[in-house]
Amino acid sequence: xxxxxRHDVVxxxxxxxxxxAAIAAAEADPTLxxxxxxxxxxxxxxxxxxxxxxxxxxxxxxxxxxxxEDTVSGSDWLADQDAVEAFVAEAPRELLQLxxxxxxxxxxxxxxxxxxxxGGMRKERTxxxxxxxxxxxxxxxxxxxxxxxxxxxxxEWFVTRLLVEDGRxxxxxxxxxxxxxxxxxxxxxxxxxxxGAGRVFPFTTNGAICTGDxxxxxxxxxxxxxxxxxVQYHPTGLPGTGILITEAARGEGGILINRDGYRYLQDYGLxxxxxxPRLRAMELGPRDKLSQAFIHERQKGRTIDGPHxxxxxxxxxxxxxxxxxxxxxxxxxxxxxxxxxxxVHHPIPVRPVVHYMMGGVHTDIQGATPLPGLYAAGEVACVxxxxxxxxxxxxxxxxxxFGARAGAAAGAYAREQRESRRGTxxxxxxxxxxxxxxxxxxxxxxxxxxxxxxxxxxxxMEAGCGIYRDEGSLRGAAGRLIGLRERFSxxxxxxxxxxxxTELTAALELDFMLDVAEAITHSALARTESRGSHQRTDxxxxxxxxxxxxxxxxxxxxxxxxxxxxxxxxxxPPAERVYGG
Amino acid sequence: MKExxxxxxxxxxxxxxxxxxxxxxxxxxxYQIPYREDWVVLDAINYIKDRLDGTLAYxxxxxxxxxxxxxxxxxxxxxLSCAAFLKDYYPxxxxxxxxxxxxxxRDLVIALDDFIEKLPRVHPWVVRExxxxxxxxxxxxxxxxxxxxxxxxxxxxxxxxAACPIYALEPRFIGPAAIALAQRYNLDSxxxxxxxxxxxxxAHHGIWDCTFxxxxxxxxxxxxxxxxxxxxxxxxxxxxRVKDLLTPWGRR
Numbered sequence: 001x002x003x004x005x006r007h008d009v010v011x012x013x014x015x016x017x018x019x020x021a022a023i024a025a026a027e028a029d030p031t032l033x034x035x036x037x038x039x040x041x042x043x044x045x046x047x048x049x050x051x052x053x054x055x056x057x058x059x060x061x062x063x064x065x066x067x068x069e070d071t072v073s074g075s076d077w078l079a080d081q082d083a084v085e086a087f088v089a090e091a092p093r094e095l096l097q098l099x100x101x102x103x104x105x106x107x108x109x110x111x112x113x114x115x116x117x118x119g120g121m122r123k124e125r126t127x128x129x130x131x132x133x134x135x136x137x138x139x140x141x142x143x144x145x146x147x148x149x150x151x152x153x154x155x156e157w158f159v160t161r162l163l164v165e166d167g168r169x170x171x172x173x174x175x176x177x178x179x180x181x182x183x184x185x186x187x188x189x190x191x192x193x194x195x196g197a198g199r200v201f202p203f204t205t206n207g208a209i210c211t212g213d214x215x216x217x218x219x220x221x222x223x224x225x226x227x228x229x230x231v232q233y234h235p236t237g238l239p240g241t242g243i244l245i246t247e248a249a250r251g252e253g254g255i256l257i258n259r260d261g262y263r264y265l266q267d268y269g270l271x272x273x274x275x276x277p278r279l280r281a282m283e284l285g286p287r288d289k290l291s292q293a294f295i296h297e298r299q300k301g302r303t304i305d306g307p308h309x310x311x312x313x314x315x316x317x318x319x320x321x322x323x324x325x326x327x328x329x330x331x332x333x334x335x336x337x338x339x340x341x342x343x344v345h346h347p348i349p350v351r352p353v354v355h356y357m358m359g360g361v362h363t364d365i366q367g368a369t370p371l372p373g374l375y376a377a378g379e380v381a382c383v384x385x386x387x388x389x390x391x392x393x394x395x396x397x398x399x400x401x402f403g404a405r406a407g408a409a410a411g412a413y414a415r416e417q418r419e420s421r422r423g424t425x426x427x428x429x430x431x432x433x434x435x436x437x438x439x440x441x442x443x444x445x446x447x448x449x450x451x452x453x454x455x456x457x458x459x460x461m462e463a464g465c466g467i468y469r470d471e472g473s474l475r476g477a478a479g480r481l482i483g484l485r486e487r488f489s490x491x492x493x494x495x496x497x498x499x500x501x502t503e504l505t506a507a508l509e510l511d512f513m514l515d516v517a518e519a520i521t522h523s524a525l526a527r528t529e530s531r532g533s534h535q536r537t538d539x540x541x542x543x544x545x546x547x548x549x550x551x552x553x554x555x556x557x558x559x560x561x562x563x564x565x566x567x568x569x570x571x572x573p574p575a576e577r578v579y580g581g
Numbered sequence: 582m583k584e585x586x587x588x589x590x591x592x593x594x595x596x597x598x599x600x601x602x603x604x605x606x607x608x609x610x611x612y613q614i615p616y617r618e619d620w621v622v623l624d625a626i627n628y629i630k631d632r633l634d635g636t637l638a639y640x641x642x643x644x645x646x647x648x649x650x651x652x653x654x655x656x657x658x659x660x661l662s663c664a665a666f667l668k669d670y671y672p673x674x675x676x677x678x679x680x681x682x683x684x685x686x687r688d689l690v691i692a693l694d695d696f697i698e699k700l701p702r703v704h705p706w707v708v709r710e711x712x713x714x715x716x717x718x719x720x721x722x723x724x725x726x727x728x729x730x731x732x733x734x735x736x737x738x739x740x741x742x743a744a745c746p747i748y749a750l751e752p753r754f755i756g757p758a759a760i761a762l763a764q765r766y767n768l769d770s771x772x773x774x775x776x777x778x779x780x781x782x783x784a785h786h787g788i789w790d791c792t793f794x795x796x797x798x799x800x801x802x803x804x805x806x807x808x809x810x811x812x813x814x815x816x817x818x819x820x821x822r823v824k825d826l827l828t829p830w831g832r833r
Contacts, residue, residue: 041693043737044640044648093716100713102706102769104726104733111720135647136733143705143762155697178686207642240619243645307619334645337664451631494635499601500687503635 002183004425007035007152008414009407010172010187012159012214014038015045016134016396017378017403018193019141020094024407026150032411037154037174037185039209039505042142046195046207047399050134051246051330052118053126054396056091059115062123064088071394072572074120074286075358075387076532077548078227080568083365083383087394087401094400095127103140104129106327116327117251118392120286120579122279126393131246131330137396154185158505159213160436162190162221162374163428169221169373170420173432177505180498182436184429188414189373191406192218193399196357196379197516199509202458204354205237205244214380216512218361219519223369224552224563226382228516229524229534230358232390233467235290237353238339239308245350247392249331249343250283252323254316256290257347258302264312268293270580281580288389288533289579291352295467306349313347320344352467356395358386358533359523362552362565367406373413377406384550387567388532439489440504446490450503453491454510457484461517465524470538474525478559481518488514519553519560526562527551544574592616592671594625596637597678600687607685609676610634616671623651623662626677626689639689646802649736652743653689654678659743659800680743682752696739699755702781703763708774725770732765732810734803741797741807753786757797757807760788764810767817775817783818791815 009025011018014036025034038045057067067088072079095113099105105113106128118126129136145151156177163171163184171186194214198206219225235256236245250256255276258264263273263282270285270293277284294312297303303310316324316331321344324332335341335348360382367375367383378399385398457480464477488511495503529543530536549564591613599607612629623641630637641651644663651662656676667675683691713719741757748754763782767775782788791811798808 040640040642040650041697041737044642044650046642046648048648048736049643049645096716096718099718100707100771102766102771104730104769105718107721107723107726109723111722111725113718132647132734135736139733139735143700144707146701147706155693178692207644207648209642241644337646450635497600497603497636500638500690502638503630 004171004184004186004429006186008032008188009034009191009410010185011036011191011193012038012172012217013045013193013195013380014040014042014153014155015193015195015378015399016047016138016141017399018191019145020400020403021191021193021377021407021410022151023141023145023148024404025411026148028408028411029415030150032150032414034151035154035185035187036151037157037159037172039156039158039177041155042153043139044209045138046210047134047138049205049207049244050137050396051131051244052248052251053116053128053133053393054095054137055118055125055391055393056095056127056397057088057125058092058095058113058127059123059125062125066123067125069572070121071385071391073577074389074391076389076542076577077574078387078531078550078567079385080383081570081572082568084385085570086365087385087398090401091397094397094404098137098140098400101140101144103136106130116248117277117279117284119247119250119284119290120280120391121284126251128248131248131328134396158508159217160508161432162217163425164221164371165420165424167372169371171425173429175505177500180501182429182433184425186420186425188417189375189410191367191410192361192374192376192380193378193403194380197513198354198357200458200513200517200520201354201461202455203237203242203462205234205242206354211509211513212516213509213512214376215360216515218369218371218374218376219515219555221371221374222555223371223374224362224554225519226359226362226550226552226565227384227387227523228359228519228553229527229551230388230532231354231465231520232287232356232358232533233291233352234287234355235294235352236314236350238334239306239311239349239351241338242353243334243338244353244355245314245331245334245348246328249314249316249328252316252327253277253319254283254314256283257313257315258297259304260302264297264302265290265293268296272580285579286389287392291467292535294352304349309351311349311351314350315347316343317345317347356390358382358384358388358390365405366409367402368409373417375406375410377402388534440491440493440507441496443492446492448487448490448492450491450493450507450510453484453488456480457510457514457517460484461520465520468535468537469524470536471525474521478521478525481514481521485514515555522560523551523553523562548574590616592625592667593674594629595674595676596626596689598688599685616667618668620667621663622653622655622665622667622675622677625667626662638687647736649738652680652738652740654681654743659740661738661740661802664802680739682743682745682749683739691739693739695752696737696742696756696758699759700762703755703759704774704777705762705766707766707769707772708777709771710773719771721770729765729768732761732768732805735761735805736803738802740800740802744796744800746794746796747790747792751786751790754790755781755787757811760814761805761807761810764814767814779818779821782814788814788818
């Protein structure tokens with residue numbers, strides 16, 4: 001039996017949140033041993049795909065209260081206001097920290113950082129690095145992390161399970177993908193920083209790696225998943241691929257038009273259309289309302305038929321070539337490459353696309369989950385600052401603020417921990433090894449094909465848990481998921497080998513996604529109201545009396561158990577969301 | 582999954598296969614799949630993995646040219662498979678191999694250890710002795726940003742190493758992406774680390790190994806121009822050496 005590897009803090013995931021957590025832990029105590037365990041090299045993490053920018057109050061015209069208010073009203077009052085206040089206070093510090101580390105933020109002529117408007121904001125506060133903000137943020141934090149000797153990386157190690165001993169999280173098991181061998185990694189504390197789960201749906205901006213791994217790992221260890229029914233559809237994805245066209249295209253002045261060339265958002269409480277551009281109005285309304293407006297336009301027959309489904313047009317032609325190339329060059333590059341449209345001369349076809357999970361692993365304001373020793377930060381977590389609909393450009397500062405908080409908290413916790421008892425983690429490792437062999441690598445019967453099950457899962461989620469849901473559609477999805485879970489037990493892999501068995505890891509990802517899909521569906525079924533991104537056609541009103549609460553999905557035998565937790569209100573009592581005007 | 586197009590037409594891919602132990606003799610495997618006009622090579626490979634052969638191993642994630650995972654040799658040219666369109670090859674066959682100049686871990690998966698080891702050697706972070714401004718940014722004008730911006734666009738996809746004839750012959754060469762990154766920080770108005778980086782760039786297997794073939798710049802999907810970075814670094818190193826000679830006591 002091989003001794004487990006040992007570290008004080010083990011971070012699962014090497015994107016923005018994981019790297020920021022690692023640096024925070026190392027800075028708090030340079031004697032700590034910190035490991036980043038990730039199924040991909042850090043610079044492949046999905047943070048890299050974020051485009052438009054990062055919100056943080058820095059300009060004299062802006063204020064703390066306005067960022068809180070935009071975030072809280074954007075969340076349809078489901079965000080915890082103590083968490084939002086902490087977030088808004090720390091976001092500028094974190095973005096400045098990035099600046100000091102070398103992030104190439106776009107600048108004003110005087111050399112100060114530039115900001116741009118984003119949807120749902122009453123002030124311009126989005127820092128940006130042209131329209132590859134996530135890419136620059138990730139590479140800056142990754143390159144800076146290379147300075148810290150306390151950080152050890154396990155690149156391309158796939159975490160399969162959390163190790164729990166005496167009610168505390170004590171490490172993980174992970175497959176070293178290069179060899180295919182499973183190893184236990186013991187830890188004083190574990191931080192989940194695995195990102196989102198957009199791949200649960202068929203049409204998503206998310207990269208292939210966004211499979212909800214950390215959510216499922218925590219859920220299986222008894223930790224509740226919070227607010228999972230809130231799935232953000234971004235209004236502007238490229239048809240076919242789902243590639244994101246950033247909100248910055250509208251922040252810079254782009255407009256959305258239907259088949260008649262009409263700026264349809266004025267029909268959905270976001271107008272009047274002029275003057276334009278105008279903050280918190282029309283195309284700079286919140287994402288949930290813009291995506292919902294698309295569905296209504298489609299029902300009215302006013303969208304445009306395309307080879308990959310209905311679209312509307314995002315028109316930036318009036319901005320001119322120079323501004324497009326300076327401020328949103330990636331929009332031009334992606335449009336030309338993937339839909340053959342040069343936005344300088346033609347409008348871009350777009351449709352709503354699954355983008356972000358507001359829900360995730362339940363944590364407190366320090367990133368701690370209810371399981372001692374387990375922390376979470378970034379999209380995998382739900383603190384919650386995003387509530388029922390995330391404000392655009394809050395996700396990048398979120399991974400920094402709460403990554404840093406979780407890193408510091410987990411480091412402090414790990415310092416107090418003693419080594420686990422000899423042999424107990426090894427026993428769990430043996431169990432896990434046996435599970436992988438019997439379920440996947442030495443599976444005898446069955447003939448179910450991985451990609452078939454995955455496609456059916458994503459189609460079930462789209463049909464049942466899309467922008468508009470009702471009891472019938474959700475029950476349909478729940479039923480299909482039960483069938484898929486049963487068929488998954490008869491999965492048959494082509495690949496039974498060790499090194500880079502990416503069919504095995506894809507199967508483990510599907511295993512995770514089926515759990516996440518279950519939590520989404522049942523949380524949505526239980527919430528009989530409409531709020532933010534969760535729109536029930538059978539319960540079209542917000543119901544603060546019953547549902548000014550977070551959903552908490554616990555894994556249970558049979559179906560998940562849904563409980564509720566009160567939302568924290570500090571200074572902003574629930575009110576109507578007002579945009580436009 | 583994209584379904585538009587004409588499923589009756591097909592395209593043939595010859596894909597490099599290798600697996601330590603079980604398939605230890607490298608070979609090509611041929612797959613015939615439906616041809617779709619809007620597919621990239623990565624879509625074709627995903628089709629094969631999902632429907633025909635789950636044993637094929639390769640890396641991918643963002644499918645939009647920014648994560649840098651999916652570099653492969655496509656008909657002998659290093660490319661991101663998410664940005665290589667089938668229509669540019671159809672009706673000819675497409676040959677897909679792992680990136681050249683790297684050890685193959687399995688099938689289309691290369692071992693990245695060499696680059697990962699080289700990266701920290703060029704100190705790709707802001708080096709400064711004084712503390713940063715309190716609660717404020719370093720001022721950096723748009724013109725100062727433009728000096729290094731291009732070299733900050735590298736996605737670490739390794740296409741330039743696969744294209745570099747020097748790296749093919751001398752694996753100790755620090756290589757195009759690492760030098761471009763060093764130069765990115767050298768040119769950043771916030772950085773003072775140029776002297777530190779000279780120890781790697783100016784040393785044996787640093788910039789002087791490069792004979793300015795320029796293939797790195799040709800294949801770069803992010804328009805970084807590593808060859809330009811190397812030329813700039815050479816010029817600045819040459820000037821520094823002259824200065825070292827004239828003021829030997831000035832060199833730290």
